[in-house]
Amino acid sequence: MYSTLDVDIRPGLGFGIFEIGKLFSFLWGISRQVNKTGTSLWTLLDRLRHLQHVFPQVDVKYDPDSSAITPIVLHIRPHLDLLFSGKNQRLHTICVRNLRDPHPPVTLRYKDTVLSSTEEVLRRVGVSRTFGPTYPGNGLRYPGLWFSFEEEGITEGLKGSATDGRMQEVKRILISQKGNDGKGQDALDEVAECSAMAGDVASVVVKVHDGITIHFYGTAPSKLLHIRLGETTAEDLTNDLGPPLRVHYKDDERMTIHSIRRPEMGNGYFYNYFQHGMDFLLSGTSHTVIKIILHTNLPGSPMFQRYKRCNWEIEGKPEDDEDDTPPRKRFYDRFETISHFLSPREPPPSMLLDRTDEEDDLTLPSPTTRLHGYDGIILEVTESSQVAAVMLF
Structure with a gap:
C-alpha cells in the first residue's frame, strides 16, 4: 500500500519540497552565514537520502564524458524529473508526469484548489478555470508553469506541439524560473541568481x-x-x-x-x-x-x-x-x-x-x-x- 503524495505547485518557485528559487535583486550585506536549502544538486540528493521511505528510487542521468558542464537529470520514479544546470548544478526545471500512476498515487494542489488526484483528472478545461488566460503558443503556458498534453522527455517536451480540445488530459507539468516578462528559460541555461542562493x-x-x-x-x-x-x-x-x-x-x-x-x-x-x-x-x-x-x-x-x-x-x-x-x-x-x-x-x-x-x-x-x-x-x-x-x- 502506497501513501499518497500530496504536494503543492508553485509556479516559478517549486513543487513540494523541491525549490527552484524566487528571482530578486540582491541587497548588499546579506549575511554569508545564511544557508538556504533545496536548490543545489548536493542539497537535494542529501535530503532525498533521508526520505527513502517516500522516494525509494532515484536515478542520476548525465553525460560521463563531460559531466562538469552538461545538465544532470534526477529521475525520481515514477512522477518526477529534475533538471539541474550543467555548471552550477542548480535545480532549473521540474517535470511532473505519470499523474495517473498509483505507485504512489499523487495529489496536486495549487493554493486551495486540487488540480489532480485519484478521483480528479486534470484536463485542459480545469487548467483554464484555475489559471485563466494563457500566453499563445504550444500547450498551456503561464509564467514559470507549462501544462503539456504529450508524454515526452523533459528536454524534448520544452518544444511542445499544438493541441486543442477542452477535455484533453494533461500528461506533464513543467515548473521553471520565470522573469518579469513571463517567459521561461532555455533548458540549457544556468539558473538566474535567486534568494535560495544568498550566502x-x-x-x-x-x-x-x-x-x-x-x-x-x-x-x-x-x-x-x-x-x-x-x-x-x-x-x-x-x-x-x-x-x-x-x-x-x-x-x-x-x-x-x-x-x-x-x-x-x-x-x-x-x-x-x-x-x-x-x-x-x-x-x-x-x-x-x-x-x-x-x-x-x-x-x-x-x-x-x-x-x-x-x-x-x-x-x-x-x-x-x-x-x-x-x-x-x-x-x-x-x-x-x-x-x-x-x-x-x-x-x-x-x-x-x-x-x-x-x-x-x-x-x-x-x-x-x-x-x-x-x-x-x-x-x-x-x-x-x-x-x-x-x-x-
Whole structure:
C-alpha cells in the first residue's frame, strides 16, 4: 500500500519540497552565514537520502564524458524529473508526469484548489478555470508553469506541439524560473541568481602559493573572503564560514612517503565544509591552514555527492602591472589545458588513486583517478580528463 503524495505547485518557485528559487535583486550585506536549502544538486540528493521511505528510487542521468558542464537529470520514479544546470548544478526545471500512476498515487494542489488526484483528472478545461488566460503558443503556458498534453522527455517536451480540445488530459507539468516578462528559460541555461542562493559560494579564485578568494552570492563585490596558506587560522574559518560540518583528525599518513614532513605541522586535522565543496587541513601546532582542497562534484566519480560543487578557477600571473584581468582556468577546462597553464612543459608523472579500495559496496565504471603534482598545487584527474579536485599547499 502506497501513501499518497500530496504536494503543492508553485509556479516559478517549486513543487513540494523541491525549490527552484524566487528571482530578486540582491541587497548588499546579506549575511554569508545564511544557508538556504533545496536548490543545489548536493542539497537535494542529501535530503532525498533521508526520505527513502517516500522516494525509494532515484536515478542520476548525465553525460560521463563531460559531466562538469552538461545538465544532470534526477529521475525520481515514477512522477518526477529534475533538471539541474550543467555548471552550477542548480535545480532549473521540474517535470511532473505519470499523474495517473498509483505507485504512489499523487495529489496536486495549487493554493486551495486540487488540480489532480485519484478521483480528479486534470484536463485542459480545469487548467483554464484555475489559471485563466494563457500566453499563445504550444500547450498551456503561464509564467514559470507549462501544462503539456504529450508524454515526452523533459528536454524534448520544452518544444511542445499544438493541441486543442477542452477535455484533453494533461500528461506533464513543467515548473521553471520565470522573469518579469513571463517567459521561461532555455533548458540549457544556468539558473538566474535567486534568494535560495544568498550566502552560498558563487566562485573561488585559486592563487598558487597564496590561497583562495571566495565570492558569495548576495554580497557586495568588495566583501570577499581571503583564506591564505600559513596565515588563516581555525578561528578565522569558524568566524567567516561558520563551524565546519565535520572535524576530521588526520590519521592517514600514506602520502607522507612522497614528501619531507615539516615538524611544525604536528598532528593535522581537517575542517570539512561539505556544503561549500571545501576541505581545509590545519596544522596541529600553529592551527593555521596548510592545505586547501576544492571539489568539483563530478557525477560518476568516487567522490560524487560527498561535497557540493565548488566553482573554482585558477588564476595565473598578470602579464604586467597594469593587467587587471589575469588569465584563469576553470573547473570545467580539460586537464590538458590546465596542465599546460600550470606548466608548459610535459605533464609531471602521476600517481594512481583508487578511492573505492576501502568501499566494498561501491562499484563504479571508472573508479580510479590520477594525481598530478605541480609546484604548490595537485590536480586529481578522472579517466575522461576532467579535474575532480584541486589541492593547494
